[in-house]
Amino acid sequence: MNGFEKRSALIKDKIMKTTMELLKTWEVKRLRIADIAKAASVSQVTIYNYFGSKEALIGESFKAFIEDSIREFEEEMQQKKSLKERMTYFIVKDKETYSSLPPALVKQLMIDDLVMYQYIQQQYDDRLVPLMVQMVEEGKAGGEISPKVSVEAVLLVIQMYIKSSGEMLDSVEKHEDKERFLEELFHIFFYGLCGQEAAE
Structure with missing residues (x-):
């Protein structure tokens, strides 16, 4: 150049x-x-x-924004960190993303725009899924993820979360305390309704 x-x-x-x-x-x-x-x-x-x-x-600006986010994700996955540390990073980054951009804008660009949605989906399949598989496998090997949970199950939940993000963002936009509601949604996504597995 x-x-x-x-x-x-x-x-x-x-x-x-x-x-x-x-x-x-x-x-x-x-x-x-x-x-x-x-x-x-x-x-x-x-x-x-x-x-x-x-x-x-x-459109180009949002693609560059997505590219920067994926690059940060890739760099984070190269670090030797525990699953909890990575989860904390993901929660913080998600909160930063949705807090910095109006939910209505994110929905418009990520959900309602078919071309943009397809672009993001392609990036997710090609670059993020392999990293998520790596994270889950490392978590299972290190005893940080229950042996009851398969890689496929984790990825399915993530995919379900993405597909319902439009409705979720609509709900966030209508909520009085957007930040607290987002925090609750992230908590449920990463830790479940109980927060931890009940003792048997």
Whole structure:
């Protein structure tokens, strides 16, 4: 990559990161290219040259956001950590993601947009599933996951969680205390209704 290409890549990355920052407080329909250009300190022409439209810019920005999240996930899995430490990391990252972006926006981009949904699903199948399998197998080998729980069962629950995320986000959006409700949902997902397995 030559100097011009590096500068172009940096400008494009800055525009996308600025877009994601603005989407934390702006509704998609109200956010204008002019607003993004001003916040990113670039011209509107520059944005149109790189992305063509506001819709394309938002789509590329969200894909870059997903890519960064997956890369962090991959780096985390390379660390020698316990299952509890990894779970804590996942909970914190999920909370950060849903707390920083309005639930309605996440639903619009991840669920309602078919092309984006298919992209995320492909990333999940190709990159996240192998890592989740690795995590579960390491957890079972280390005695951190009950031998009663199979890898397939864990992955099925994760898939069910993803498929119902649209309805869940709708419920979160309507809840008075969004942060506490999200924390409850994450707790149920990772630890179950009882919090721990009852003694036999």
